[in-house]
Amino acid sequence: MRLSAESLSGVRGERPLFSSLGFALEPGDALVLTGPNGSGKSSLLRLVAGFGRPTAGTLRWNGAPIADDLESYQRVLHFVGHQEALKPALTARETLRFWADLAGRPLDDTLGPLTTMGLARAAAQPCRFLSSGQRRRLALARLIAWQAPLWLLDEPTVGLDDEALALVTDLIERHRARGGIVLLATHQPLALARARHLSIADFPPARPAAATAW
Numbered sequence: 001m002r003l004s005a006e007s008l009s010g011v012r013g014e015r016p017l018f019s020s021l022g023f024a025l026e027p028g029d030a031l032v033l034t035g036p037n038g039s040g041k042s043s044l045l046r047l048v049a050g051f052g053r054p055t056a057g058t059l060r061w062n063g064a065p066i067a068d069d070l071e072s073y074q075r076v077l078h079f080v081g082h083q084e085a086l087k088p089a090l091t092a093r094e095t096l097r098f099w100a101d102l103a104g105r106p107l108d109d110t111l112g113p114l115t116t117m118g119l120a121r122a123a124a125q126p127c128r129f130l131s132s133g134q135r136r137r138l139a140l141a142r143l144i145a146w147q148a149p150l151w152l153l154d155e156p157t158v159g160l161d162d163e164a165l166a167l168v169t170d171l172i173e174r175h176r177a178r179g180g181i182v183l184l185a186t187h188q189p190l191a192l193a194r195a196r197h198l199s200i201a202d203f204p205p206a207r208p209a210a211a212t213a214w
């Protein structure tokens with residue numbers, strides 16, 4: 001299992017964000033994306049998730065460009081973005097089941113992942129009654145339910161209390177210990193062992209060639 005990015009350039013809208021960016025991740029690796037607001041961390045994660053194409057460079061999964069078979073590639077990853085996309089009328093438990101069915105990965109046990117995320121008592125509550133931290137915990141419960149090998153996490157800890165922060169750290173470390181790969185963006189330092197860091201600011205967009213002065 002190997003995820004690599006070679007000479008990647010990305011834009012969002014019209015704006016160039018980074019260029020010549022590269023990394024290679026193998027089982028057990030964690031790469032933490034850092035950089036100021038608006039520098040392109042979410043945009044990079046979206047590219048790695050296969051939502052959009054880089055303007056240059058190649059993303060590879062096990063050596064093959066992800067664009068060659070995006071559907072198969074997207075089955076091995078789990079992306080947790082900023083938006084939890086919860087349906088207000090569904091309970092936490094129904095939400096997990098709904099997501100599982102939508103992804104074509106039916107679940108035997110919905111309560112287990114919710115319990116792990118400290119949501120057992122909220123399992124029967126409609127999502128409209130969940131707090132923002134509980135909503136975040138619910139989005140993260142999907143990671144436990146699916147066990148995809150590649151986790152792409154965009155600021156997974158926003159709005160979480162200390163207990164949930166420790167839970168997420170533990171989830172990530174257990175995932176790595178099983179041979180999983182994690183790529184995450186965060187402004188909040190996480191206590192991950194031997195995590196690598198990549199600052200988007202170290203890969204500034206290529207400048208257009210300067211006009212010749214006469």
Ligand SMILES: Nc1ncnc2c1ncn2[C@@H]1O[C@H](COP(=O)(O)OP(=O)(O)OP(=O)(O)O)[C@@H](O)[C@H]1O
Pocket residue numbers: 012013014015017035036037038039040041042043044185
């Ligand atoms: N939907 C969009 N359409 C066009 N431009 C966008 C869109 N979303 C974000 N951008 C722009 O893309 C740039 C990079 O945004 P991105 O969300 O990737 O940064 P980030 O590093 O994740 O920021 P933050 O730390 O604030 O989450 C910003 O300049 C932003 O204004």
